[in-house]
Structures are given as C-alpha cells and as structure tokens.
Amino acid sequence: VKIYLAGPLFNAGERGFLADIATRLRALDFDVFVPHEQFVEMEGLDEAKVYRTDLDGVRSANLMLCWIDGAQVDDGTAVEVGIFTQLCAQDPSKHRGIVALCTDLRMIRRRNLAPGDGINLFVAGAIKSVGEITWSVDDALAALGRLREWGRTKPGSAPGSVAWDLVSGIDLADVREDAAPRPVAVSVICMMKPPSPICWLGVPMYSSPVSSWM
Numbered sequence: 001v002k003i004y005l006a007g008p009l010f011n012a013g014e015r016g017f018l019a020d021i022a023t024r025l026r027a028l029d030f031d032v033f034v035p036h037e038q039f040v041e042m043e044g045l046d047e048a049k050v051y052r053t054d055l056d057g058v059r060s061a062n063l064m065l066c067w068i069d070g071a072q073v074d075d076g077t078a079v080e081v082g083i084f085t086q087l088c089a090q091d092p093s094k095h096r097g098i099v100a101l102c103t104d105l106r107m108i109r110r111r112n113l114a115p116g117d118g119i120n121l122f123v124a125g126a127i128k129s130v131g132e133i134t135w136s137v138d139d140a141l142a143a144l145g146r147l148r149e150w151g152r153t154k155p156g157s158a159p160g161s162v163a164w165d166l167v168s169g170i171d172l173a174d175v176r177e178d179a180a181p182r183p184v185a186v187s188v189i190c191m192m193k194p195p196s197p198i199c200w201l202g203v204p205m206y207s208s209p210v211s212s213w214m
Contacts, residue, residue, distance in 0.1 A: 007067030
C-alpha cells in the first residue's frame with residue numbers, strides 16, 4: 001500500500017518532521033512517497049517539474065496522509081487534498097481515503113468548539129468526505145492501518161467516507177443468509193465525474209442474501 005505524505009516542507013524542521021513520520025510508516029511496511037525526497041536540491045526548482053513529479057505521486061498512491069498544522073493549511077497540501085479527494089470519488093478501489101494529522105495547539109484548542117475545528121471548512125470537508133482528521137501521530141498511523149485492512153477485505157468505500165457512513169449505519173447483527181428478505185432504507189451516492197453532479201438516490205435494499213448487496 002502506497003501513501004502520499006503531504007505537508008509543508010519549507011524548512012529543516014518541517015522536512016525533519018515529515019521524514020520521521022515516513023520512517024515510522026515504512027517500519028509498518030507502507031510504501032511512502034515524500035515530495036521533498038524526490039529532489040536533491042530544494043532551491044532553483046522548476047514549477048512544471050515539481051507539478052509533474054508530485055502529481056504522479058498523488059495518482060499512484062492508495063492513501064494520503066496530510067499534515068495540516070499551521071495558522072492555515074499549507075496551500076500545496078490543500079491542492080493535493082483536493083486532487084486526491086476526486087481520485088477517491090472516481091476510483092475508490094484504488095484510492096482509499098485521506099487521513100489528516102493536526103498537532104497544532106491553535107487548532108486543538110478549537111476542537112469541537114468551532115466549525116471544522118477551526119480548520120478551513122472547504123479543506124476539512126474534503127478530508128472528511130473520504131477520511132478523517134486525527135490529532136496525534138499514533139492516531140494517524142492507526143487510521144491508516146484501518147484503511148489498509150479495509151482495502152484488503154472490502155475494496156470500495158472506505159471507513160470514514162460518506163458512502164461508508166451511510167451503509168455502516170445499518171444494523172446487520174440479525175442478518176442471516178436464510179432470513180426472509182426485508183426492505184432496508186438506504187441512500188446511495190452516485191459519484192459522477194465532472195461536470196455531472198453528485199446525486200443521491202433513495203432505493204429499497206434487502207437484507208438477504210447479504211451477498212446480493214454488500
């Protein structure tokens with residue numbers, strides 16, 4: 001499983017923090033794409049080369065871990081989140097979701113007090129549409145582990161995504177293969193590629209056989 005590690009990388013401290021996270025991820029057998037590792041020198045870079053290199057990394061990744069500390073989310077990181085969100089919508093079997101990591105005290109103090117926990121609402125909404133925001137490195141690694149295991153067992157909508165939240169709200173405890181079919185109200189997302197809009201369709205589903213709709 002390949003992770004694209006997004007985040008600010010403009011000083012030694014930022015690059016060092018990302019490098020430490022990459023080391024921990026690799027110790028867990030993740031393949032990690034770290035943007036600043038792709039370039040020997042950080043000065044004098046060509047914007048076209050940076051765009052092509054990082055875009056290839058985003059497209060090839062199964063998961064994204066984005067570090068969103070700061071007074072506002074790093075602009076390059078926000079672009080990467082936007083691109084990966086759309087990739088998740090278009091091919092959720094390959095692109096499984098985003099985990100955001102926030103350790104910034106300015107955001108932590110606003111957690112559960114401000115809309116989006118004080119994070120830019122558009123960015124926070126994009127992240128939560130296909131994943132989750134975590135508040136420690138350990139929690140971020142655990143979330144990535146869940147997404148990896150989910151991809152091994154149930155390719156498609158990932159835990160934390162809008163589609164998964166809808167389905168996971170159904171109580172399957174009493175569902176048996178031999179149970180009489182009974183309708184279950186479910187909302188299904190039609191994820192259409194732009195310019196077609198995202199649509200919602202309410203349809204009756206049946207609890208048996210389970211394999212007919214899971």
